[in-house]
Amino acid sequence: GAGVSQSPSNKVTEKGKDVELRCDPISGHTALYWYRQSLGQGLEFLIYFQGNSAPDKSGLPSDRFSAERTGGSVSTLTIQRTQQEDSAVYLCASSWGLAETQYFGPGTRLLVL
């Protein structure tokens, strides 16, 4: 497809479990971003990648959150020991380069029970 894709679309997990969320950016886009959308906090920036490096991790809410990107393409956001407050929609976006227009995927809806 031509757009950003994310998987899974929905994830239900138990408190304390680890989860992995995947993002496939638009082909050729060098920059990739993760955001979180929750009722209480609105849309929050988590982390971005330029190529495979992550210059700005300032938005990651705790050390339970990590992300990587390989081959300048697919990215994985990992949440360890999930907590109920991690329940949110996790959005991925990509762009041709930094400071270019960001295009969003459909999101992964995470529910931690």
Next chain:
Amino acid sequence: GNSVTQMEGPVTLSEEAFLTINCTYTATGYPSLFWYVQYPGEGLQLLLKATKADDKGSNKGFEATYRKETTSFHLEKGSVQVSDSAVYFCALQGGSEKLVFGKGTKLTVNP
């Protein structure tokens, strides 16, 4: 730091009514400004953007003008349709690469 303040709503209008959703921002330098729309059950879609002062972004009948003197980027549409029902987010991209979003405004258009 950079921030965006937008009219929170919810906003309910009748079809063919005029729409304004206010958005103001605080930023250092010269940010780019965006409106994104989220239709029910879907992801964020770019609606329009403006990258410098006095630029007007437009798409699907929606318009917004980048006003540096009032630090505003208000969204307008002359005649809304039921299909415009969605949540609208104002956002800026400033010195860093991340987008900073407003809290969103839910619009409901009734036939």
